[in-house]
Amino acid sequence: MAIDPGLRRLALNTLLAAFPGHAAPDWAGELLAEGLAGHTLFGANVGEPEQVARLTAQLRSARPDALIAIDEEGGDVTRLGHRTGSPYPGNAALGAADDPELTRRIYAAIGADLAAVGINLNLAPTVDVNSVAENPIIGTRSFGAGPALVARHTGAAVAGLQANGVAACAKHFPGHGATVTDSHLELPTVDVPLAVLRERDLPPFAAAVEAGTRAVMSAHIRVPELTGDGPATFSRAALAGLLRGELGFRGAIVTDALEMRGAAATAGSIPRAAVAALAAGADLLCIGAVVDRALVEAIAAEIAAATGDGRLALARLEDAVARTAELAAWSATPRPAEPVDGDLGVEAARRGMIVEGDPAELRSPLVVQFVAGHSIAEGRVPWGLGPHLGGIEQIEVPADGTTPEALAAAAGDRPIVLVGRRLHSSPAARTLIGKLAAERPVGVIEMGWPSPWRPERVRVYVVTHGASLANGRAAAEALRLHHSA
Structure with a gap:
């Protein structure tokens, strides 16, 4: 019909x-x-x-x-x-x-x-x-x-x-x-x-x-x-x-x-x-x-x-x-655009971030980013500190696919900074963080929805409240890892 x-x-x-x-x-x-x-x-x-x-x-x-x-x-x-x-x-x-x-x-x-x-x-x-x-x-x-x-x-x-x-x-x-x-x-x-x-x-x-x-x-x-x-x-x-x-x-x-x-x-x-x-x-x-x-x-x-x-x-x-x-x-009605400050996003990310501890204890670390899934709404968008690290080494591993010994061997005598999303909800990540922090200086960057959980003996704990490019730069700066291009 x-x-x-x-x-x-x-x-x-x-x-x-x-x-x-x-x-x-x-x-x-x-x-x-x-x-x-x-x-x-x-x-x-x-x-x-x-x-x-x-x-x-x-x-x-x-x-x-x-x-x-x-x-x-x-x-x-x-x-x-x-x-x-x-x-x-x-x-x-x-x-x-x-x-x-x-x-x-x-x-x-x-x-x-x-x-x-x-x-x-x-x-x-x-x-x-x-x-x-x-x-x-x-x-x-x-x-x-x-x-x-x-x-x-x-x-x-x-x-x-x-x-x-x-x-x-x-x-x-x-x-x-x-x-x-x-x-x-x-x-x-x-x-x-x-x-x-x-x-x-x-x-x-x-x-x-x-x-x-x-x-x-x-x-x-x-x-x-x-x-x-x-x-x-x-x-x-x-x-x-x-x-x-x-x-x-x-x-x-x-x-x-x-x-x-x-x-x-x-x-x-x-x-x-x-x-x-x-x-x-x-x-x-x-x-x-x-x-x-x-x-x-x-x-x-x-x-x-x-x-x-x-x-x-x-x-x-x-x-x-x-x-x-x-x-x-x-x-469809045009309106004049308000000028945008190019640093506004990073400024806002800094102001929305919590930093607990002294970043000076984590000089020249190995950065370990835990593999994290994504929602359908988010899609596969890059996240983390990678673009902001300059010459600092970063590796990416699944929390349930590695061991404290393997990460310690990769780090040598360097401190370790662990980056993840909703780390509190991953038993494997919590176990890794706890064991590493008992042996060496460790920092944690939480880039997902936060929780009251705080791992013992961690030197620095950062909550970014998100994983955007701006959040990643703010976190890298807070730990004094950021290298300008």
């Missing part, structure tokens, strides 16, 4: 697609000309700034007000810096520094970087309160574990981004910080009363609304008292009731990627997930990273069919299109 052209265009106006490579395929531009709202860029789309600027100009030649989105949180989640690491610390370090004006300046700098290459929608900031320390997907992406702290930095981040003409998208509503599973892989459940949600998780979203955020992203998480058996992305009580009704948000509600199992597997398919999200009150649907024309057409066809079989009211679809058009119009 042929799709009605008018309904197809309306459906396309609610979709953010994606494509591989440094140049857009023909279909990406053709769909923009036919009504597609825009595209999300991922690391595979990003090379040099000049290339990204050419790519966004190519997309805008098909639709001048195209929404071109990206996940540029700074810190551990970066797309512009996916080959080197971000030049800015992430939210955890900014929360540790606890200077909202510094946070505003960092996000203004991120906004200026994005605007310079033609990106006008940042799927950031992350405003989840990381109330569960072992959260596998948020962690250092959060400003902290307290709602008041996160709220005041949320407002600053939104203001900084939008001052430079890049729309902010506060995420992940109604709060992903208390989850112990990853919504990329399954549907996490946060089983708490609404009163807890209102006290713990919602204040940052209220701050984002007050700051004028142009968008809010829904989370593929289940809060039984609010969303029933499905995710917030499919819940009218969450989106239309809580976000629009209670918090008074009037901008665009953007979904997290519908390809994620927390959405697609729950609905049965990506097209069905799109319909469920629109019906619940979402306006702009992120499809995900693996997208082709056939998938976009299948989603548009499903949305059109849903307006005829009662799953989606035409008025709701038209409302979504209107809100997306308003976001596109705001994002």
Whole structure:
């Protein structure tokens, strides 16, 4: 059955697609000309700034007000810096520094970087309160574990981004910080009363609304008292009731990627997930990273069919299109960029770092970086002290694939500096650190979400609150290891 052209265009106006490579395929531009709202860029789309600027100009030649989105949180989640690491610390370090004006300046700098290459929608900031320390997907992406702290930095981040003409998208509503599973892989459940949600998780979203955020992203998480058996992305009580009704948000509600199992597997398919999200009150649907024309057409066809079989009211679809058009119009309006201080990122990383002990006891060490995994949100981004060490030797080993004797032999008579992420959660790393520290001068640099754990007899303990390029330089400087190029 042929799709009605008018309904197809309306459906396309609610979709953010994606494509591989440094140049857009023909279909990406053709769909923009036919009504597609825009595209999300991922690391595979990003090379040099000049290339990204050419790519966004190519997309805008098909639709001048195209929404071109990206996940540029700074810190551990970066797309512009996916080959080197971000030049800015992430939210955890900014929360540790606890200077909202510094946070505003960092996000203004991120906004200026994005605007310079033609990106006008940042799927950031992350405003989840990381109330569960072992959260596998948020962690250092959060400003902290307290709602008041996160709220005041949320407002600053939104203001900084939008001052430079890049729309902010506060995420992940109604709060992903208390989850112990990853919504990329399954549907996490946060089983708490609404009163807890209102006290713990919602204040940052209220701050984002007050700051004028142009968008809010829904989370593929289940809060039984609010969303029933499905995710917030499919819940009218969450989106239309809580976000629009209670918090008074009037901008665009953007979904997290519908390809994620927390959405697609729950609905049965990506097209069905799109319909469920629109019906619940979402306006702009992120499809995900693996997208082709056939998938976009299948989603548009499903949305059109849903307006005829009662799953989606035409008025709701038209409302979504209107809100997306308003976001596109705001994002297409040029604004003068605030000048960026080139050392701002490192300055912020220094201020968000904790140094315990005397670095003078660790002169000319062997640096040992423990192999660490990465979340799907982060991807494989370089991290650690490597780029900042000059002639100081660094080796990389899995904590459970080496021994204290092997590391001691590699170090000879040198001190050892051990670098890792969430070291407290690795029994192998804790054992290695303890045995080495009993025999020689040892320093530890924790670059993940921190914990109260402190190893005995360690001479220096550094907490960076993140693993960006800026965090790595600040840590190397603190231990007097940094060599300028």
